Amino acid sequence: MRMRPQGFEELVGQRRALADGSPLQLLLTGAGSVSVILWGPPGSGKTTIAHLISRQTGRKFRELSAVSAGVRDVREVIEKAREDSSLYGTQTVLFIDEVHRFNKGQQDALLPAVENGWVILVAATTENPSFSVVSPLLSRSVVVELELLDQSSIAIVLTRAMQSERGLNASVTASDEALVALIDASSGDARRALISLESAAHAALARESTKIEVEDVENAINIVAINYDKDGDTHYDVVSAFIKSIRGSDPDAALHYLARMLHAGEDPRFIARRLMILASEDIGLAASGVLLTSVAAAQSVALVGMPEAQIILAHATLEASLAPKSNSVVKAIGAAMTDVQRGRVGTVPAYLRDAHYPGASELGHGQNYLYPHDEPSGVAPQTYLPEELLDAGYFQPTNHGAEERLGAVADRLRRLRQGESLD
Secondary structure (H helix, E strand, O other): OOOOOOOHHHOOOOOOOOOOOOHHHHHHOOOOOOEEEEEOOOOOOHHHHHHHHHHHHOOEEEEEEOOOOOHHHHHHHHHHHHHHHHHHOOOEEEEEEOHHHOOHHHHHOOHHHHHHOOEEEEEEEOOOHHHHOOHHHHHOEEEEEOOOOOHHHHHHHHHHHHHOOOOOOOOOEEOHHHHHHHHHHHOOOHHHHHHHHHHHHHHHHHOOOOEEOHHHHHHHHOOOOOOOOOOOHHHHHHHHHHHHHHHOOOHHHHHHHHHHHHHOOOOHHHHHHHHHHHHHHHHHHHHOHHHHHHHHHHHHHHHHOOOOHHHHHHHHHHHHHHOOOOOHHHHHHHHHHHHHHOOOOOOOOHHHOOOOOOOOHHHOOOOOOOOHHHOOOOOOOOOOOOHHHOOOOOOOOOOOOOHHHHHHHHHHHHHHHOOOOOO
């Protein structure tokens, strides 16, 4: 790609991965020689970084794609790198794209070259290396996680491409609205942003204009530019509508707002976090499994990434929408926190205090404590709240879903703690 950065100074984004003193920064400046595994979504700069490591340090560069290369190809490259190292003292940067597609045998074939320093391996993957790269190769490499480019970084990429001689050479400009549409359509992928820009530029020039408008973006890449400012009011409005639709048990509306967020390039991890909060805030004990689904969805989204992550988020959204609702968890912790904040805390009963340190027994700590496991019912007739809070009833279950049964359980436990016989 002609707009690929030609030097370290042209890289945008990835501040954490490229921080001073980081393994990647040392490699790019020639001060390091450790092999790295670049883990990140498409268009985050994995291939560019590999090229720069070679170009900036004068090392030879060889590239293999795990889609088409086999063990034989790997061994040929390694043998040539070994010869260059021993005969000429020249090190080779071996870039392997989509290394997760290599099987165990193919990955094992890389080990001698990495171990002996014949190559600096730069392997790129969109999948979690902990699950897709063999342990011996992982232990000999540094995993560097790359992130989707943020909006400001994509804006720099697009502006530079319009102005640069290697790009569109100032032949077109873009309206503010068109630039926003291109940024949103990129979803943090620099490659996608540049391809979209080139297509939109052709569309503008075809209508004999040197200014790209929103219509050119829509026509060129077959999208509709949705008004969704990830830092502004629209962002909060759509997220709010998404949460309220789930709370209101409307799966169709919830999916609509989910689709709007995903289409506009919202971070799927943000959506997953909101679902985890909602699972306890609006569903809670009425259907506890929704929290497990939401946590699993958040973990899966982090491992899989877009576009497949949209299926996982839809799964969690639908389960949350269809689940019975209860806010008893929110009300319970809210009431307890209010009492504590107001100073209504009371004194911990002596029989509940720690009795493991010398002198505790003399203070009466732990005396008269009833061990629940010694009771036939498994519940001791004992008071656990401070005396000043005996009237507190924080947990007020609803009759929605599983919480109706849990309410009966809570009432039975309360009666046993009060010493009632339930025979």
